[in-house]
Amino acid sequence: xxxxxxxxxxxxxxxxxxxxxxxxxxxxxxxxxxxxxxxxxxxxxxxxxxxxxxxxxxxxxxxxxxxxxxxxxxxxxxxxxxxxxxxxxxxxxxxxxxxxxxxxxxxxxxxxxxxxxxxxxxxxxxxxxxxxxxxxxxxxxxxxxxxxxxxxxxxxxxxxxxxxxxxxxxxxxxxxxxxxxxxxxxxxxxxxxxxxxxxxxxxxxxxxxxxxxxxxxxxxxxxxxxxxxxxxxxxxxxxxxxxxxxxxxxxxxxxxxxxxxxxxxxxxxxxxxxxxxxxxxxxxxxxxxxxxxxxxxxxxxxxxxxxxxxxxxxxxxxxxxxxxxxxxxxxxxxxxxxxxxxxxxxxxxxxxxxxxxxxxxxxxxxxxxxxx
Amino acid sequence: xxxxxxxxxxxxxxxxxxxxxxxxxxxxxxxxxxxxxxxxxxxxxxxxxxxxxxxxxxxxxxxxxxxxxxxxxxxxxxxxxxxxxxxxxxxxxxxxxxxxxxxxxxxxxxxxxxxxxxxxxxxxxxxxxxxxxxxxxxxxxxxxxxxxxxxxxxxxxxxxxxxxxxxxxxxxxxxxxxxxxxxxxxxxxxxxxxxxxxxxxxxxxxxxxxxxxxxxxxxxxxxxxxxxxxxxxxxxxxxxxxxxxxxxxxxxxxxxxxxxxxxxxxxxxxxxxxxxxxxxxxxxxxxxxxxxxxxxxxxxxxxxxxxxxxxxxxxxxxxxxxxxxxxxxxxxxxxxxxxxxxxxxxxxxxxxxxxxxxxxxxxxxxxxxxxxxxxxxxxxxxxxxxxxxxxxxxxxxxxxxxxxxxxxxxxxxxxxxxxxxxxxxxxxxxxxxxxxxxxxxxxxxxxxxxxxxxxxxxxxxxxxxxxxxxxxxxxxxxxxxxxxxxxxxxxxxxxxxxxxxxxxxxxxxxxxxxxxxxxxxxxxxxxxxxxxxxxxxxxxxxxxxxxxxxxxxxxxxxxxxxxxxxxxxxxxxxxxxxxxxxxxxxxxxxxxxxxxxxxxxxxxxxxxxx
Numbered sequence: 009x010x011x012x013x014x015x016x017x018x019x020x021x022x023x024x025x026x027x028x029x030x031x032x033x034x035x036x037x038x039x040x041x042x043x044x045x046x047x048x049x050x051x052x053x054x055x056x057x058x059x060x061x062x063x064x065x066x067x068x069x070x071x072x073x074x075x076x077x078x079x080x081x082x083x084x085x086x087x088x089x090x091x092x093x094x095x096x097x098x099x100x101x102x103x104x105x106x107x108x109x110x111x112x113x114x115x116x117x118x119x120x121x122x123x124x125x126x127x128x129x130x131x132x133x134x135x136x137x138x139x140x141x142x143x144x145x146x147x148x149x150x151x152x153x154x155x156x157x158x159x160x161x162x163x164x165x166x167x168x169x170x171x172x173x174x175x176x177x178x179x180x181x182x183x184x185x186x187x188x189x190x191x192x193x194x195x196x197x198x199x200x201x202x203x204x205x206x207x208x209x210x211x212x213x214x215x216x217x218x219x220x221x222x223x224x225x226x227x228x229x230x231x232x233x234x235x236x237x238x239x240x241x242x243x244x245x246x247x248x249x250x251x252x253x254x255x256x257x258x259x260x261x262x263x264x265x266x267x268x269x270x271x272x273x274x275x276x277x278x279x280x281x282x283x284x285x286x287x288x289x290x291x292x293x294x295x296x297x298x299x300x301x302x303x304x305x306x307x308x309x310x311x312x313x314x315x316x317x318x319x320x321x322x323x324x325x326x327x328x329x330x331x332x333x334x335x336x337x338x339x340x341x342x343x344x345x346x347x348x349x350x351x352x353x354x355x356x357x358x359x360x361x362x363x364x365x366x367x368x369x370x371x372x373x374x375x376x377x378x379x380x
Numbered sequence: 381x382x383x384x385x386x387x388x389x390x391x392x393x394x395x396x397x398x399x400x401x402x403x404x405x406x407x408x409x410x411x412x413x414x415x416x417x418x419x420x421x422x423x424x425x426x427x428x429x430x431x432x433x434x435x436x437x438x439x440x441x442x443x444x445x446x447x448x449x450x451x452x453x454x455x456x457x458x459x460x461x462x463x464x465x466x467x468x469x470x471x472x473x474x475x476x477x478x479x480x481x482x483x484x485x486x487x488x489x490x491x492x493x494x495x496x497x498x499x500x501x502x503x504x505x506x507x508x509x510x511x512x513x514x515x516x517x518x519x520x521x522x523x524x525x526x527x528x529x530x531x532x533x534x535x536x537x538x539x540x541x542x543x544x545x546x547x548x549x550x551x552x553x554x555x556x557x558x559x560x561x562x563x564x565x566x567x568x569x570x571x572x573x574x575x576x577x578x579x580x581x582x583x584x585x586x587x588x589x590x591x592x593x594x595x596x597x598x599x600x601x602x603x604x605x606x607x608x609x610x611x612x613x614x615x616x617x618x619x620x621x622x623x624x625x626x627x628x629x630x631x632x633x634x635x636x637x638x639x640x641x642x643x644x645x646x647x648x649x650x651x652x653x654x655x656x657x658x659x660x661x662x663x664x665x666x667x668x669x670x671x672x673x674x675x676x677x678x679x680x681x682x683x684x685x686x687x688x689x690x691x692x693x694x695x696x697x698x699x700x701x702x703x704x705x706x707x708x709x710x711x712x713x714x715x716x717x718x719x720x721x722x723x724x725x726x727x728x729x730x731x732x733x734x735x736x737x738x739x740x741x742x743x744x745x746x747x748x749x750x751x752x753x754x755x756x757x758x759x760x761x762x763x764x765x766x767x768x769x770x771x772x773x774x775x776x777x778x779x780x781x782x783x784x785x786x787x788x789x790x791x792x793x794x795x796x797x798x799x800x801x802x803x804x805x806x807x808x809x810x811x812x813x814x815x816x817x818x819x820x821x822x823x824x825x826x827x828x829x830x831x832x833x834x835x836x837x838x839x840x841x842x843x844x845x846x847x848x849x850x851x852x853x854x855x856x857x858x859x860x861x862x863x864x865x866x867x868x869x870x871x872x873x874x875x876x877x878x879x880x881x882x883x884x885x886x887x888x889x890x891x892x893x894x895x896x897x898x899x900x901x902x903x904x905x906x907x908x909x910x911x912x913x914x915x916x917x918x919x920x921x922x923x924x925x926x927x928x929x930x931x932x933x934x935x936x937x938x939x940x941x942x943x944x945x946x947x948x949x950x951x952x953x954x955x956x957x958x959x960x961x962x963x964x965x966x967x968x969x970x971x972x973x974x975x976x977x978x979x980x981x982x983x984x985x986x987x988x989x990x
Contacts, residue, residue: 160903186901187852261853294848294897311841334850334897360853376851378897 009073011045013065015086015093015110021063022083024244025054028061028216029079041079042125043097043106045069053125054079059213059248060128061220073099074122077106085115128247130238133231137200139180141228141241145221147182148214150193150371153340155211156186163253167214169237170206170255171197174369178202183258189337190258190374191344204232208251213237220244262374263360266353270299271323274350274366277304278342284308284316285335294332294378299324299354308335323349331357332378341373389507392454392483393532395476400484402539403430403528404548409477410523411556414438415563415642417521420579423566429542430549431528439520442493445500445512451489452504454479483507484535485528491521506531546570554594555644558637558671561590584620591622591671595635599669602628604715606672608707613695615677619707624669625715626661627966627973633667640674640681646690648917650674653701656920657708660929661964663971672708676700701920713963801956801975804949811943813952820983824975826952827943828968829959835936835969836962842898842932847879849894856892856904857885864912865890871921875911878924882908896924898931933969 025041033039033056042053050067053060089095089110096109099119108115148167156164164185172181172194179194180201209217220241221228229240239246285295287308298305304322309315331354342350347366354361363373386394400406407424414422417440425435443451447458454476481487482504492499492515501515529536539545546569557565557577564579577593580586584605592600603622610617624635638650650672658668682693694700796803801824802817813824860868868875869884879896892904910923941947947955959965959974968974984990 156901158901158903160905185853187854187856188850188901190853256854258854311844312837332848358851360851374853376853378848378850379894380846380848 009045010071010098011067011069012096013067015089017065019086021052021065024063025052025061026079026083028056029054030056037120037124039078040076042076042122044074045072061246063244075119076122076125077117077119130236130247131233133233135204135232137198138227138229139198141221141224143195144228147193150344151182151184151191152214154184154189154191166208166210166251168208168255188376193371208255210251213248263362266355266362268326268354270352272350274345276320280306280318280320281338281342284318287313287316288335293335295335295338296332299329334378392479395480400480403545404552406434407549408552410436414440417441421564425568426549429545434525437522442520443491448500448502448512452478452482484531486526488524490515490517492517494519558594559639559642561587604711606707606711610703612676612680614679617676619674621672629662629666629668635669637671640692645692649697652920653704657705800960804952820979822975822977829974830940831936832965832968833958833962834940835933838932848897849879850897851894857889858905858908859889860912862888867915868912
């Protein structure tokens with residue numbers, strides 16, 4: 009294998025693929041990135057056996073070939089080369105080494121045969137649809153904070169993506185919950201997604217996807233099979249196994265009869281929660297919400313650390329109510345809110361509270377209260 | 381095969397299989413008989429691990445010839461009032477031991493009551509009784525068992541070595557001796573010099589003396605007196621004894637001696653109570669040393685559940701447990717900052733081993749991981765041969781250990797030397813506080829000590845403020861055994877206090893509605909199953925508290941003064957004063973001591989002044 013490539017191209021592709029590579033692994037080849045040179049294209053592929061990312065960039069290929077080299081090392085080398093540098097990659101004859109030359113720098117990397125590189129065969133793609141990158145980003149960005157990290161409930165360790173129906177409109181819906189709070193965001197069902205099975209996209213894949221979506225405005229092609237999901241974002245393809253489990257019937261926990269509505273100005277609420285929770289330095293501290301006529305008092309009481317109180321004007325006309333929430337959970341939800349006002353739908357201090365983003369009907373959050 | 385009535389001999393041999401498992405069981409039965417006979421001196425002689433000879437001589441009430449005839453009959457006893465099988469005040473009562481032993485060995489009993497002029501003897505050889513005849517014997521009873529198990533060769537095959545059997549006998553005698561400081565014991569196993577436990581009285585000093593003789597000096601020095609009383613199911617009960625400081629612990633529980641009404645037991649409930657009381661004071665997997673005596677009304681305890689009576693059953697197990705835990709915790713809490721003196725002893729030993737602290741001095745061999753002496757830092761290598769070392773020499777001065785840490789000016793008058801942990805004199809190696817007390821010096825590990833203080837404060841705050849509970853959107857359903865589910869739900873009030881709200885969910889399942897907020901997102905199912913398993917095994921629900929404490933402990937570790945930080949005198953003195961005021965500050969969260977005390981006498985000994 010022998011080729012020449014521009015540093016910028018190489019760096020971009022490498023930073024896309026290497027982030028799935030685990031830094032420590034028991035199978036040596038998993039620390040490597042696969043390079044495959046054909047025609048005038050250099051393809052990169054990296055995997056952690058649960059998901060793989062591949063990307064193709066154009067390169068001047070003199071001799072085609074396939075090999076693998078340590079991903080993070082290669083990435084670091086390329087990162088440290090000067091901007092705009094031309095890089096030559098060459099395998100030394102039959103030796104198990106890849107030589108990288110640029111300007112006066114020369115590196116030689118130990119390689120492993122690409123024959124052993126695992127392939128995440130996607131199988132038959134049953135459903136395929138196209139979605140705006142921004143839309144997909146919104147689906148996962150607004151729900152991923154609620155993904156469970158508790159391994160024993162593996163079926164909650166991801167975002168549940170499935171077709172649904174709201175008020176007669178067919179939607180593509182993303183749901184995540186950790187059993188304490190739940191986030192649900194939806195958008196009109198893209199063509200081709202009808203009849204697709206509900207899939208649970210694992211947390212790490214969600215984070216990879218969010219990263220890949222950061223600097224793109226392209227359309228994303230999504231393919232779903234029984235056990236895998238594939239996202240094609242321009243030249244980057246992310247393929248991931250799905251979580252093999254049944255997502256619980258989350259519909260039951262979304263309250264429908266919470267009749268006490270509180271309209272909260274978003275910005276001041278967010279910063280007020282942030283301020284009072286300074287006192288709640290540790291996990292498991294509650295922010296108490298004291299709701300009265302057009303008035304909300306936030307209180308945090310920490311016997312060792314002191315207390316904090318802040319009052320904000322809200323729209324509320326039902327009976328007074330006192331309810332406590334985990335400070336961090338409340339902040340997490342406040343962070344998702346974008347409209348001017350948020351609507352809190354409350355019932356009683358022991359029942360779930362629903363939070364909606366102003367007029368935006370497509371996102372809802374459910375939060376379970378805390379009791380002392 | 382037709383059904384037949386078994387012959388009395390066979391019945392006795394079968395019973396012997398239950399009662400007489402090994403020579404130690406024979407010794408136990410015979411010594412208990414002696415105790416029940418009101419003896420003040422008991423002599424035990426065994427040889428061949430108890431197989432060739434066991435002889436127990438007492439100066440108790442003795443038996444008349446008529447008694448002797450009956451004594452070797454099955455189900456004959458003087459110890460049980462048939463009117464009330466539940467009012468058992470003696471150690472034995474079944475009337476099984478002597479005939480059982482007689483059926484599998486050669487048994488000879490010689491006895492003379494105090495008021496008789498002549499003694500009598502009876503022998504039983506593998507079940508066949510010889511008539512009672514006259515015998516010369518002192519007041520009391522001598523029981524001799526020879527050729528044990530000669531009638532049951534199968535049992536013989538399963539015995540351990542003579543040595544192991546002799547050790548088991550020693551163990552049995554020790555346990556009994558421990559419970560009866562008012563009886564003198566002499567135990568001779570084999571050729572060795574006999575072990576003598578001198579007769580004392582039932583005062584606590586004598587008791588501690590007896591226990592110390594058995595468990596060792598070290599335990600005596602570090603023992604706390606435990607005493608508590610409560611009301612049992614029908615009558616008052618009381619617990620008394622000695623518990624080792626938490627810094628004194630062992631790999632296994634062989635140094636835990638528990639007695640119910642003077643009877644040595646290995647009871648799950650009591651062991652569980654001990655474990656609960658010591659809780660986070662000792663490292664996981666280690667056992668404290670203690671000897672506790674529980675006295676309950678005979679009607680409140682059923683000792684008749686185990687042939688060897690190693691287990692008992694209480695009418696109100698909850699109260700017994702509560703009493704044990706309370707009495708132990710009280711004793712441990714009053715000990716406060718006291719740490720085991722063992723550290724000091726080890727320190728002195730390691731000093732003695734070092735003579736001159738050469739750079740090569742290695743830590744003294746210490747099997748006890750509880751205290752490890754860090755070797756002094758080697759002096760910087762000034763005599764290096766390589767270029768690099770040579771070049772480094774000028775810098776070595778920066779590298780010098782900080783052992784010559786700042787010393788402080790003469791302390792102000794009338795200050796804290798009289799306090800238990802004394803007045804701070806210096807901080808060395810940026811981690812150890814050296815303080816002077818009235819009769820010695822104290823070295824404190826600042827990180828370990830402060831960590832414990834923060835931890836105790838966090839725990840107190842937890843206990844005060846109640847545990848905040850996070851509701852679950854979807855109740856977690858945990859499937860369990862029927863019994864486990866019922867037990868768990870029965871304890872739900874207690875669990876709610878700790879932040880776990882559960883309710884019954886049909887047969888063999890519980891629904892968890894709220895969990896302690898402090899645990900964050902946690903493995904609810906694992907937690908509930910652990911709790912169920914613990915409730916089943918020793919009736920405690922520690923798993924939950926353990927988890928909360930471990931979060932507190934982690935927070936404490938982050939929130940405490942690190943090693944390597946310079947502290948001012950005021951800070952250090954404040955730390956010592958807080959340690960004195962905080963319960964359990966004698967050991968860190970991992971069970972290591974937070975300080976060691978070195979007595980002036982020890983220091984003087986180091987310099988040969990004593």
